[in-house]
Amino acid sequence: MKIFFRNIHLYLSLVSGLVIAVVCLTGGILVFEKDLEQAWHPERYFVQPASTPALPLARLQAAVRAYKPDATLAGIKVYADPTRTVEFSLAGGPEGGKQPAAGAEEKRGLRQAGRGGKGPEGKGGKGGEGGRGPTVFVNPYTAAVTGELNYRESFFFTVMALHRGMVGGPIGKLVVGVSTLLFLFIIGTGLVLWWPASRNAVKQRLQLKWSGGWKRLNHDLHIVLGFYSALFLFVFAFTGLAWSFEWFNKGIYALTxxxxxxxxxxxxxxxxxxxxxxxxxxxxxxxxxARELAPVAVSYALQLPKDATGSIRVATLRPGASYENATDEVYLDQYSGQVLRQQTYEQRSLGQRVRGMFKPVHTGSIFGWPSKLISALVCLLGVTFPVTGVILWLNRLKKERKKLRRVAVA
Structure with a gap:
């Protein structure tokens, strides 16, 4: 029976190994996307707090209009943290447009959120990747523009496109999705192959033998580390299916x-x-x-109306929220300020909450730095398994050829 599972494990790995390695490598980089972006461009995101109060938003809006005269303002994100800049999202493209967008961090949420329905957990959100404009960062105390982010021109957009297979268009995305499905079977068959035949063999399967030769070490790197990382890789692959297949998202909402x-x-x-x-x-x-309705919040993200009948959407992130898109939302009449609709995160449907959890689980941000570090390490291990697995296969082929030659000589 193990020969059967070994063959399945081998051939599926040979078919999808290269794609899996690329997805794991890019996924490990994207775990720290937000942290690296802020570390590389701190001037965009952080300012020195002033002793004077922050300027009115009208002054900051005027600075953005002077910086981008032809742009259409679509959204504003204000942080409670006095060291943070105010983020102004421009619609449609660098020269303005029709499509609304959110703050820089909310854009990441829209990009990585679910594909079922509309909005942050909806089908790409209303600021989807195709029509999203740049984000302009403004010092709230001086109204100075501190930077601009055009996500589609950034390093992380390229990494994300590789991760999701979009460099190959719909075909590339399908290839990544199918490879992810195969990876789930590879992990499952790998656990079957790992399972020791006796209790005495358990210790051997749980420890690396550094004193052995390179073949033994390669064997342990694949088998032992594969066991320790299997559960994490399975979770990452399983949640990743939500970005590849619409039927997977439909299944989430159907089950809930x-x-x-x-x-x-x-x-x-x-x-x-x-x-x-x-x-x-x-x-x-x-x-x-919005502050009257939610006096204590980490951030307030305003999405401005597109036309004369639209409403103002405000997404509020509470302190201690389980993840950055676990926001409460309120819609305000753009003329009177009257609350038209209000919904807390807990009032979202079970399907929306379950689907919303996929992003922080998939990226490893669910428990902050500890889970991010584990995720990055596991992703790097995921890059090595196709390599160590191929070496195992080649060594086995070499051993079988030697055996056949000995039989032939005898």
């Missing part, structure tokens, strides 16, 4: 008895002549209203 579709955003009431409104609600007024 949840609808994939999120309700359409509410519309703002058309202002009447009698009301004589001064105009649309300013971003500052919307932020004040």
């Amino acid at each position: 008895n949840s609808s994939m579709e999120r309700p359409e955003p509410p519309v703002s009431a058309a202002p009447t002549v009698a009301a004589a409104p001064a105009g649309t609600l300013t971003a500052e007024a919307a932020l004040v209203r």
Whole structure:
């Protein structure tokens, strides 16, 4: 029976090994995407807090308009941390456009969130990869523009495209998805092959034998380290299927008895002549209203309306949230500031909450730095297994050829 599983393990690995190695390598890099981005460009994200209060958002908006005169402002993200810059998301592209976007970190969430429904856990979100504009960072105390991020031109976009197979378009994405499915079977058959025949062999399968020759060490690197990393790799591969196959996402919502579709955003009431409104609600007024509704928050992300009937969406991240997209949201009438709809994270459907957990689990950010380090290490090990596995196979072939020659001579 083990010969049967060994053959399955071998041939599936030969078919998908190279793709798996690339996905593991790029995945290990993406674990620290946010941390590396902030370390490489600290001026974009951090400022020295001033003794004076932050400037009104109108002043900061004016600085962005002066910096990008033709751009359309789509979203604003304000942090409670006084050392953070304010992030202004521009719609559609570098020269403006029609598509709304979110803050830089929320963009990462939209990119890596689920594909079922609309919104942050929806089908790419409303600031999907195709039409997302740049993010401009502004010092909240001086209104100075501290930097700009065009994600599609960044190093991490290239890494992400390799990770998801999008460099090959739909075919590349399918190849990565199929390889990920095969990887689940490879891990399963690997555990069957690892299982010791006796109790005495357990210790041997759990420890690296450094004193043996290079063949023995290669064997242990594949077998022993493969066992220790199997559960993590299985979880990463399983959650990764959500970015490759729509049927997988549909299955999540079906199993949780949840609808994939999120309700359409509410519309703002058309202002009447009698009301004589001064105009649309300013971003500052919307932020004040959001702070009234949620006085304690890590960040407030405002998505501005696209037209005269649209509403202002505010995503609020509470302290101690399980992950960065576990936000509460409220929709405000763009004229009166009245709350049109409000939903806490706990009020989302079970399907949305389960699907939302896939990103932090897949990237290893679910428990902060400890889980990130484990994820990165496991991903690096995942790069080595196709190599050590091929060496094991070649050594076995060489051994079998020698055996056949001896039989032939005899």
